[in-house]
Amino acid sequence: xNAAAGTPIVAADARxxxxxxxxxxxxxxxxxxxxxxxxPLTLAAARTVxxxxxxxxxxxxxxxxxxxxxxLLEAISLQLAQQAAPTLxxxxxxxxxxxxxxxxxxxxxxAAQAAMLAVAxxxxxxxxxxxxxxxxxxxxxxxxxxxxxxxxxxxxxxxNCAAALLLALTGLAKGKGVVISRGQLVEIGGGFRIPxxxxxxxxxxxxxxxxxxxxxxxxxSAIGDPKLKAALLLRxxxxxxxxxxxxxxxxxxxxxxxxxxxSVPVVDCLGSGALxxxxxxxxxxxxxxxxSVAAGCDAVCFSGDKLLGGPQCGIIVGRAATIQKxxxxxxxxxxxxxxxxxxxxxxxxxHYLHAEAPTAIPVWRMISMPLAEIEARAQxxxxxxxxxxxxxxxxxxxxxxxxxxxxxETLPTKLVAVRHRGAAAQAARLRTHGIIARVQEGQLLxxxxxxxxxxxxxxxxxxxxxxxxxxx
Ligand SMILES: *Cc1c(COP(=O)(O)O)cnc(C)c1O
Numbered sequence: 001x002n003a004a005a006g007t008p009i010v011a012a013d014a015r016x017x018x019x020x021x022x023x024x025x026x027x028x029x030x031x032x033x034x035x036x037x038x039x040p041l042t043l044a045a046a047r048t049v050x051x052x053x054x055x056x057x058x059x060x061x062x063x064x065x066x067x068x069x070x071x072l073l074e075a076i077s078l079q080l081a082q083q084a085a086p087t088l089x090x091x092x093x094x095x096x097x098x099x100x101x102x103x104x105x106x107x108x109x110x111a112a113q114a115a116m117l118a119v120a121x122x123x124x125x126x127x128x129x130x131x132x133x134x135x136x137x138x139x140x141x142x143x144x145x146x147x148x149x150x151x152x153x154x155x156x157x158x159x160n161c162a163a164a165l166l167l168a169l170t171g172l173a174k175g176k177g178v179v180i181s182r183g184q185l186v187e188i189g190g191g192f193r194i195p196x197x198x199x200x201x202x203x204x205x206x207x208x209x210x211x212x213x214x215x216x217x218x219x220x221s222a223i224g225d226p227k228l229k230a231a232l233l234l235r236x237x238x239x240x241x242x243x244x245x246x247x248x249x250x251x252x253x254x255x256x257x258x259x260x261x262x263s264v265p266v267v268d269c270l271g272s273g274a275l276x277x278x279x280x281x282x283x284x285x286x287x288x289x290x291x292s293v294a295a296g297c298d299a300v301c302f303s304g305d306k307l308l309g310g311p312q313c314g315i316i317v318g319r320a321a322t323i324q325k326x327x328x329x330x331x332x333x334x335x336x337x338x339x340x341x342x343x344x345x346x347x348x349x350x351h352y353l354h355a356e357a358p359t360a361i362p363v364w365r366m367i368s369m370p371l372a373e374i375e376a377r378a379q380x381x382x383x384x385x386x387x388x389x390x391x392x393x394x395x396x397x398x399x400x401x402x403x404x405x406x407x408x409e410t411l412p413t414k415l416v417a418v419r420h421r422g423a424a425a426q427a428a429r430l431r432t433h434g435i436i437a438r439v440q441e442g443q444l445l446x447x448x449x450x451x452x453x454x455x456x457x458x459x460x461x462x463x464x465x466x467x468x469x470x471x472x
Contacts, residue, residue, distance in 0.1 A: 014057045019069055021046050029073045037080045045079045046072075091434045092457050096413055096447030098366045099272070099403025101189055103436065105305040105312065107362040107452055108344055112310060115347035116340045126339045139327065141342050142315075145349040149275060152293045152300070152317035156327050157345065158335040161271060162192050164301035164314030168267050169201035169232070171329040172299070172322070176231035177206040179222045179264075181214035181249050184236040188271065188404055194236055206230055212247040216254050223262045233259050237271040237287065239404035252287075256296040265298035265322065272405030273302025273315075275352050281367050283401070284409050289317065298322040304341070306403035309363035310348035311341045366449050367401065371412060377448035378414040381458055388465050391419045399449045411449070418444040418465075426465075433460045 024030055024046050025039075034042045049072055093103050108116075119126075129136035139156055146155035158164050169178060178198060185207060187193040198205045206228050208218040223230045233255050250258075252268055259266040270287055278286040286307065292300040299322050304313035314335075316326060326332070337345070351360040358364045378394040385392035395417045398410035420426060423444045427437050430444075435457060438445040451457045 015054050018050060018053060018057075019072070021050060024050070024069065024072060024076075027069065027073060030076070033073075033077060033080060037084065041080060041083070042076070045076045045083070049075045049079060089434070091436050092453065092460070093450040094435055094437045094446040094448070094457065096397065096399035096415070096438065096445075096450055097402040098363055098399065098450055099306050099401060099405065100450070101403065105403060106309045108311065109309070109348060109351060109360050109362060111351065111360065112344040112347040115343040116311075119339050119343040124339055124343075126342070138336065138339070138342060142345045142349060145346060145353060146315065146317055149349060149352050150289045150293050150300075150317045152323075153320040154323035155315060155317040156323050156332070157304075157337045157342065158314045158316070158332065159337060160312055161269070161301055161303040161306075161314040162188075162197065163335040164316045165267075165269050166197055166201055167326055167329060167331050167335060168269075168299050168301060168316060169198060169203045169234075170331055171326045172265060172267065173201070173203040173232040175202055176204065177222070177228045178203045178232045178234050179206045179208055179219050179228075179230050180234045180236065181209045181218075182207045183209065183211050183214055183243060183247070183249055184234075184238065186236060186239055186241065188239045203232070204229075209249075212243055212245070214249050216250045216258055219250070219255065219258055220262075223258070223264055230264060233264055233266045234269065235266070236269045237404070238407060239271045240407055242407040252292050252297065253295045259298075260296065266296070267299045267301070268292040268297045270300060270302040272306035272308075272403050273300070274307045274405070276307075276357055276364065278307075278367075278406065281358075281364075281411075283367070283411070284406055286405050293317060299326070303403070304345055304348075307363065307401070307405050308348065309357070309361035311344040313337045313341050313345055362452065366399075367411065369449055371414065374448050375414040377451075377454060378416050378446075381446065381448065381461060382416045384458060384462050385416070385418060385465060388462060390465055393417050393419070397445065397447065399447055413447055413449050416446040416448070418446075420444070430461070430464055433464050435460060435464070 021043070025034065025043065030042065053072065091103060093100055099105050125136065127136050127138050142157050143155045146152065158167060185194050195205055206222050208214060208222050219233060222228055235252060235255055256266050270289060270292065272286060273289045274286040275289055277288060278284065289300055289302055297318055299316050299318035301314060301316050302308065304310045304315055316323060348361060351357045358368050375394065382392045382394050395415050397413050397415035399413040400410050418426065423439045423442050426444050427439045430437055448454070
């Protein structure tokens with residue numbers, strides 16, 4: 001139909017019948033909104049709502065009358081509430097992925113939370129030495145603890161592990177060759193690719209060996225080739241994948257022996273990096289920071305918010321000369337960690353020093369949660385859901401550690417499976433209540449292992465499903 005003829009006349013009338021924005025803003029409800037959100041935001045929301053209503057009328061070609069003032073005000077109020085609501089808020093993780101990068105990785109221990117609050121509430125000794133009254137270094141706070149826990153001579157904390165690797169490569173090998181196995185040229189989540197980081201650092205990639213097999217002599221011949229100007233041996237944890245079958249790569253001690261023989265420093269990028277032995281918890285062995293330090297690495301990089309269970313940061317531990325060289329690099333200023341992070345990190349490290357990490361740090365508590373406890377929780381939720389009339393059952397399943405550690409490793413768990421048509425719609429509904437679940441083969445699956453606040457989950461789940469059923 002031609003827009004110039006016929007129905008648009010009706011639409012134009014309806015559009016004209018919409019209240020003027022100023023009239024709308026004088027209504028008592030709008031006055032209240034202006035008191036709460038301020039005039040500029042309320043005015044902008046009113047304009048958006050009116051514009052949308054005009055557009056709807058144009059498209060609907062006048063079949064609908066204008067929204068009444070009450071509906072328009074309701075829409076304005078909703079829009080303002082949505083704008084004011086934080087998009088970053090806490091959620092309940094019922095996915096069973098313990099170190100879930102999209103959900104903020106490691107939840108912090110109570111002590112770490114308290115430490116952040118304490119330095120947030122007033123001024124603090126971030127770069128101040130109260131004994132001398134002079135300027136101090138922000139790095140001293142976690143460094144002492146990291147030395148004690150890892151056996152390293154010194155430590156440096158930056159924004160994340162990607163930053164730690166970038167700093168190590170830039171500071172130690174800019175303009176020179178970095179020897180790395182072809183099997184370790186990995187891409188980690190978020191498009192972080194080792195060859196790209198190498199390029200950014202100004203170091204030159206010297207790849208040796210093959211995807212599945214790299215030998216010590218491959219590294220040795222690269223070091224021996226003067227054209228390649230090899231200045232660093234780099235090992236990178238495979239992170240999120242696993243090579244099985246006919247595959248080999250030199251261990252970290254072989255690399256450090258090689259490095260020592262040729263006077264070439266060795267950097268180990270562990271990614272997750274564990275301070276506790278994961279075999280204690282029935283898992284495969286995740287490389288430990290202490291092992292790489294003991295093997296004589298010049299620098300070992302790992303994340304603060306993966307298996308360490310602390311805040312987002314990147315930690316470099318290693319030889320004093322190497323760490324001090326890196327600490328003086330101008331990049332450090334751009335990559336430094338903030339006071340909240342350093343406070344939480346120190347509090348988290350203290351749990352390891354006091355040998356209470358498995359119970360005090362949420363990530364380890366979840367890893368070590370007894371199956372009987374998980375099952376008891378699953379039964380509790382399942383029977384609560386059955387009481388609302390849902391088809392819920394407890395089934396065997398697997399939780400994963402995540403965070404690029406222990407690729408392919410799982411922990412046996414008990415899941416609550418809700419069998420109901422529209423599992424995806426149910427999951428979406430749970431999400432609006434801040435509960436993140438899995439959907440698999442038409443079933444909604446909830447893993448109690450990763451749920452922080454169990455009683456709140458129990459209550460929210462039952463409420464959600466009761467209302468879900470009543471509106472169907
Ligand atoms: C996770 C990971 C990184 C990146 O760590 P962030 O702290 O997320 O920057 C780097 N290297 C490896 C091997 C990893 O697993």
